[in-house]
Amino acid sequence: MPQRLLSDPEQLRAAAVRIRKNIVKMLGRSGSGHPGGSLSSADIMTVLYLNEMNVRPEEPLWPGRDRLVLSKGHAAPVLYAALAEAGFFPEDELLTLRQWGSRLQGHPDMRTTPGVDMSTGSLGQGLSAACGMAIASKMDGAPWRVYALVGDGELQEGQIWEAAMTAVHRKLDNLTAIIDLNGLQIDGTTEAVKSLRNVADRFRVFGWNVIETDGHDIPAIMKAFAAAREAKGVPTCIVAHTIKGKGVSFMENQVGWHGTAPKPDQVEEALRELAAAEEVRN
Amino acid sequence: MAEMIATRSAYGKALVSLGARRNDVVVLDADLSKSTMTAEFAKAFPDRFVQMGISEQDMMATAAGLAAAGKVAYASTFAVFAAGRAFEQVRNSVCYPQLDVKVCATHAGLTVGDDGGSHQAIEDIALMRVLPNMKVFVPSDATVTEWIVKQAAEVPGPVYVRLGRLPVPVLYQPDQRFEVGRAATLRNGNDVAIIACGLMVSKALEAADILIAQGIEARVIDMFSIKPLDLEAIACAAADCGAIVTAEEHSIIGGLGGAVAEAVTSAGKCVPVERIGVADKFGKSGKPDQLLEAYGLTAESVAQAALRCIARARGM
Numbered sequence: 001m002p003q004r005l006l007s008d009p010e011q012l013r014a015a016a017v018r019i020r021k022n023i024v025k026m027l028g029r030s031g032s033g034h035p036g037g038s039l040s041s042a043d044i045m046t047v048l049y050l051n052e053m054n055v056r057p058e059e060p061l062w063p064g065r066d067r068l069v070l071s072k073g074h075a076a077p078v079l080y081a082a083l084a085e086a087g088f089f090p091e092d093e094l095l096t097l098r099q100w101g102s103r104l105q106g107h108p109d110m111r112t113t114p115g116v117d118m119s120t121g122s123l124g125q126g127l128s129a130a131c132g133m134a135i136a137s138k139m140d141g142a143p144w145r146v147y148a149l150v151g152d153g154e155l156q157e158g159q160i161w162e163a164a165m166t167a168v169h170r171k172l173d174n175l176t177a178i179i180d181l182n183g184l185q186i187d188g189t190t191e192a193v194k195s196l197r198n199v200a201d202r203f204r205v206f207g208w209n210v211i212e213t214d215g216h217d218i219p220a221i222m223k224a225f226a227a228a229r230e231a232k233g234v235p236t237c238i239v240a241h242t243i244k245g246k247g248v249s250f251m252e253n254q255v256g257w258h259g260t261a262p263k264p265d266q267v268e269e270a271l272r273e274l275a276a277a278e279e280v281r282n
Numbered sequence: 283m284a285e286m287i288a289t290r291s292a293y294g295k296a297l298v299s300l301g302a303r304r305n306d307v308v309v310l311d312a313d314l315s316k317s318t319m320t321a322e323f324a325k326a327f328p329d330r331f332v333q334m335g336i337s338e339q340d341m342m343a344t345a346a347g348l349a350a351a352g353k354v355a356y357a358s359t360f361a362v363f364a365a366g367r368a369f370e371q372v373r374n375s376v377c378y379p380q381l382d383v384k385v386c387a388t389h390a391g392l393t394v395g396d397d398g399g400s401h402q403a404i405e406d407i408a409l410m411r412v413l414p415n416m417k418v419f420v421p422s423d424a425t426v427t428e429w430i431v432k433q434a435a436e437v438p439g440p441v442y443v444r445l446g447r448l449p450v451p452v453l454y455q456p457d458q459r460f461e462v463g464r465a466a467t468l469r470n471g472n473d474v475a476i477i478a479c480g481l482m483v484s485k486a487l488e489a490a491d492i493l494i495a496q497g498i499e500a501r502v503i504d505m506f507s508i509k510p511l512d513l514e515a516i517a518c519a520a521a522d523c524g525a526i527v528t529a530e531e532h533s534i535i536g537g538l539g540g541a542v543a544e545a546v547t548s549a550g551k552c553v554p555v556e557r558i559g560v561a562d563k564f565g566k567s568g569k570p571d572q573l574l575e576a577y578g579l580t581a582e583s584v585a586q587a588a589l590r591c592i593a594r595a596r597g598m
Contacts, residue, residue, distance in 0.1 A: 067350075067351070069347075109378075110350065110379050111379055117350065118350055118375075119374070119375070121374065122370060122375075124339075125339075125343040125346075125374060128340045128341075128346075129343045129344070129346050129347035129350065130347060131340075131347060132343065132345060132346060132347020132350070133347040133348070133351045135344070135347070136308075136347070136348045136351035139329065139353075158339075159337075159343070162339060162340035163340050165335070165337070166340055169335075170332075
């Protein structure tokens with residue numbers, strides 16, 4: 001049976017708040033990085049590392065582990081915060097993000113950070129790497145699964161659609177792609193920059209099993225992953241409708257918070273809000 | 283007359299024998315398996331062959347994923363696509379994470395022939411050589427190709443192997459021993475050193491024959507290991523011969539000539555270097571021999587470069 005660190009949605013919600021707090025703290029300390037897309041995918045990443053994926057934090061390179069490729073590599077803070085929450089490395093280390101000598105590079109580096117399964121950061125390449133892992137798992141008749149978190153702006157990269165064909169052609173039902181559909185990218189809304197039209201339809205036309213979900217509703221995310229595991233002969237794409245900057249009111253749906261770190265007073269304000277969110281739920 | 287075998291054919295054969303020995307070896311191709319010769323592996327080991335279709339970028343990053351999951355992934359297509367089209371995938375998904383992806387690129391250089399300049403990679407050595415963690419090999423014949431293809435599975439991390447379309451003379455006996463980072467000296471001589479790679483090695487040997495008629499003894503070095511480069515062989519060539527000619531089926535910018543020139547600047551002795559290669563131009567359609575002639579990649583032009591180089595050395 002897969003090892004699940006947490007199974008209670010309430011506990012997962014609390015963990016997601018802790019992860020968001022850590023994202024804000026890390027970025028405040030580093031002075032650079034990407035809060036918007038880290039916060040939008042915090043609930044998805046929480047469910048992945050603390051519930052869905054079969055991983056061994058004490059043995060990060062365990063060959064039988066499920067793998068995650070953070071195709072939208074600029075959301076490294078959410079990956080690091082989730083890995084720390086799962087126990088891959090000490091939480092204190094998060095504050096070294098992007099610093100000289102840190103194991104936490106600006107974008108994920110599989111050679112330096114325990115728990116990072118693939119180096120990413122150049123958009124459009126991660127889904128292909130995830131396909132490669134899923135093919136390897138199938139070749140070996142292994143049970144482990146592969147997850148790829150893909151940005152919506154990232155779908156403008158042509159290679160994503162090459163990989164989308166590969167996954168279907170090779171019947172990679174051990175692969176689940178999650179699209180963080182927050183609707184914003186550096187230069188504006190995805191609609192204004194280069195419209196993606198209907199993302200779910202596009203993946204459906206490519207032959208994927210598509211599940212649409214609210215990317216901030218933890219039980220719904222859990223349900224989507226469970227359904228993905230049931231799909232046979234086709235890869236699953238979870239189109240997760242999210243809010244960029246989710247959880248910090250002044251960052252929500254603001255293009256400017258794609259790649260700008262909060263100042264100290266903004267960190268304080270954000271942490272106050274997140275603490276309040278924690279209390280309401282408790 | 284030596285037996286003629288294309289390095290791509292030697293690659294196809296070597297892959298099959300490697301595949302029989304190691305079941306962690308997988309092969310990817312982008313709809314060119316009959317030309318790159320990976321079709322032989324596909325036939326022998328269909329479960330370990332991944333046909334990617336016409337998507338080289340996807341192929342390189344998929345190979346990276348396979349390697350990240352413990353496979354040794356050989357990825358093949360034409361050199362212009364492997365090094366050019368998929369450059370950034372090779373950089374960020376393969377070299378940066380130091381993954382076991384062995385990029386074996388065929389149809390390198392002008393001798394692609396009729397297909398013309400769009401398909402003749404003249405810049406791939408330069409592109410691959412500049413990447414950290416990447417090893418670059420340009421085999422000159424079937425024997426060294428077979429060794430490199432098998433050796434690539436043993437050396438950890440990314441490897442680029444540059445292979446040709448055209449049959450070329452077999453230069454080595456099957457029992458010849460090679461080493462990574464160690465050039466093979468095919469002919470001894472102390473008047474000038476000709477450092478060549480790929481099909482220009484056999485041209486260099488012909489050039490040495492031309493030179494001997496004029497009483498000039500040329501050393502011929504097969505620098506099949508471009509990275510790591512055999513710095514010692516280059517330093518010795520500079521010290522012993524005092525004049526160096528490089529010969530490659532590649533741009534004179536950034537390839538073997540560039541690498542040797544860089545090495546000479548840090549070698550003990552400053553010696554003139556003449557670079558034979560494609561002079562910063564794209565190729566064109568034509569028969570391979572016509573192209574080699576038109577672009578000056580002949581034994582005669584190597585011999586002339588040797589004479590120029592010796593004259594320069596005397597004038598120093």
